[in-house]
Amino acid sequence: MNPGPKHRTRPRWYLELAVIGAFYGVYSWVRNRFGSAAVEPAEAQTNAERVIHWERSIGLYFERDLQDLFIGWVSFIQFWNLFYGLMHFAVTALTLIWLYYRFPRHYPFWRTTGLFTTGSALVGFALFPLMPPRLLSAGGRYGGTLPETGYVDTVTELGGLWSFTSGAAEQLSNQYAAMPSLHFAWSLWCFLALRKHLVNPVARWALAAYPWLTLFAIVVTANHYWLDAAGGLGALGVGWVGARGYHKWRERE
Template structure:
């Protein structure tokens, strides 16, 4: 039995749950110490300036389309309600489901992908701390979280069309980092699910569904004005780095 097989054979589901829950709680705690709240909170001007930097970059390369995309769908209440729910729920549901499936069916693969996701998420924290970014939905809203940039017409679709929860909750605003937009871990996690599952799925329709999931997530994060498309690109970059680090760790540990 190889070293990897021994580790897989000795694993316990409750240990994995404790590790994942513990990691996420630490991640959330650290994330919320930067950006809009917390011990190392940034100021509104910094988050707004970073937003202008991103927008100007997109304009420079001719790809600032987020505002136009959202405006096309803004009156489709049921449609945007769906994407609000998609954004707020599948991020967790699909990722957890992917982890459970790998743990039960492909435990060796689970170890590497679990490590890769953890590193990816940790790298996301670096981005949140180094580059607090006001998301599109907050650009025209007043401080302390918004930038009062009335030249932009982005709409907080969750506030207008509803969903499973609301950014307008005083408790949520007080404890969460409203400027944790760069990179988009929503897209990073969605792409992680696709990478983890597509090679081991037998059904063509299941593979097609997993291919479509990160594509749908890319659309969802933009149409709800939670991210700029560049945030999504950054999310893919940290995922690549995270998975490469996990691969290196696996080689060193189990060679």
């Protein structure tokens, strides 16, 4: 993607903050307003059973087995709880900041790609509210009635930054915003946005590993099915196409 004319200057930082902040505020409101606050657990559980059936039909339902391999390693799982809770915000924000200051010609395209990707995820959240594995046997207000699935809600049981089903996080979260996985979409966005700009071999390897580590984190903590990551890939594709079309239109204008 051609980032635009060479004379393009860096966007004003305060306008960027305002646009991104306003967008994320609207996105969060829409995501939470029409998610678990309005969807019955039975509908979200039915969609979860569909996902499990689809994965089983192609012989790739492995989420429970993967968690079982590591669930006895308490410190290990706690690390991945922290990874899940922190890295998608921290790395994404650092990527935006780094692009803004070091590669201002490339920044607008990748910023727009991220916004389109995040916005497109709302379609999946609205059309396919999905109960994550950690809630399938939890019962209660948001949980399901499938104890035979055997997943562990690792944050609740083993510890992490916060629980998504209690306290302030309960009020601020859509419990069924699982398909697509923005954790995976944002991690792959970071890789694509930075891959041509890193020269240090260690940094390049770490960047290449980041999406795969994120995939491991979202599955081993029972926050997502692997198909959610495939949905995240699709959302990123929509975001890239949307940004490409938008910036071509801007250049013509």
